[in-house]
Amino acid sequence: MSNPPVIAAVDGSDHSLRALEWARTAALSRGTGLLVAHVLPDVSQLYAGRRSSLHDPNEPARFADPVGDYVRGVLEAAPALPPEVRYEALEGSVPEALRVIAAEAAPMMLVMGSRGRGGFATLLLGSNSRAVATTATCPVVVVPHADRDAPGGAPGGAPADGAPGTYSHGADPHGTAPPAAGASAGRVVLGLHAAETPEDVLLFAFAEAAARGTTVQVVSAYAVPPGPTLIVDSPFQVIPPEALADDGDAVPAEREMLRAQTERLAPLRSRYPQVPVEQAAVPGDAAGRLVDASRSAALVVVGRHHPRRRSLLMGSVANAVLQHAHGPVAVVPALHPDEDS
Structure with missing residues (x-):
């Protein structure tokens, strides 16, 4: 071949x-x-x-x-x-x-x-x-x-219409060109730690979305200190990139996470201008959010483990998503670990 x-x-x-x-x-x-x-x-x-x-x-x-x-x-x-x-x-x-x-x-x-x-x-x-x-x-x-197919979903994680609470925008880095209705159905969901996820994981997710003609939804989690008003299982809290320049109503950690996402995704947007991107910053549990997103995803993409930890063990997020996702999950190793050292 x-x-x-x-x-x-x-x-x-x-x-x-x-x-x-x-x-x-x-x-x-x-x-x-x-x-x-x-x-x-x-x-x-x-x-x-x-x-x-x-x-x-x-x-x-x-x-x-x-x-x-x-x-x-x-x-x-x-x-x-x-x-x-x-x-x-x-x-x-x-x-x-x-x-x-x-x-x-x-x-x-x-x-x-x-x-x-x-x-x-x-x-x-x-x-x-x-x-x-x-x-x-x-x-x-x-x-x-x-048995793990989401209720009402197609077999094997096939496309299903959108997820509530997610801001969609097209390839335009300023988010000024939303995709047509239904363009995000069957999206590729990428679990991203902006500082740690190897480049190979991002490339795989964008290449798969380009081959499918679909959207990449990027999900990153940020830590939230426990408090009496913390709401468990709240919907995605998402800010469009054009709103990052003003004060907005988002918590500082969320705004910082979205900024880090935008910076990390910039080279991929240039390489795959035809791929629409959604950005989501969520509090707390990254694995749980990715499992939720898998209900309407064609594929969830996660890194296998931290690139600098030369461990044979799978990372906790990848392991949890593999155990509980409702559709296909791609576990991507650092294919060029020397470049991430």
Whole structure:
């Protein structure tokens, strides 16, 4: 594949087929290839190892691969396919096999379901999904199972009309050209810490919005000291950029957060002038706000962890959003960590 492909990790479960469909449409919108990867079941891996060790030419060269055959049939029934579709049957543990193929293929993203065939039905996030999202060298999109779809929303986080309390403006940095009605439906939601989020996370969110022809909603949280009048779960408090120059009625922390957002987003606005942007500064819990926003989002994009903390653990915000979001979540690592040092 000449361009970086989209990898879909499948195991034949309904959860992975939702991820496969999401990956198929993502590859189509980006005009790139689709690499369908699945880890062989234990019995097939044992057979492959036995045949290799015995060097027996009488043994059939091909072993049973029911998942690969089934997925091929599913894609053959799809209304459209990316320019190139390739299949890979992998050996080893699921997280390690997917981590290796992601490192080798250098994909645009790796897409997988939130749960596979194993585990308990009540799990919000499977161990394989968590492990891959925590260690992969590329962005990982986790598509939640159907039970987590927002009421009235489309499957897999497909577009749904707007979110109340959010100020929309077009690519104009002064917010003077609002988009047409419905332009923010199915938006890409970006969780942004203006001082810490790596540039790779912003680039991924804007590129995805450009490919989809939709809006980027940027959500940042600011700390609020506890007080008797604090309102829990209040709607987004948003100030348009043109209002930042006057006194306004917003709290200083909110105004400062919006200023920091505007400064950080300036290079992305120049690079993607066709992408409308919404800015939201919210008090308190960033993860909770992003989960709320996921009800009407096509995709929520978060950074994996602080770029300067060389930890293998996922950040608390990314972990919470993965656990509870109502639609697909992209966990993006710092792809060029040396540049963020």
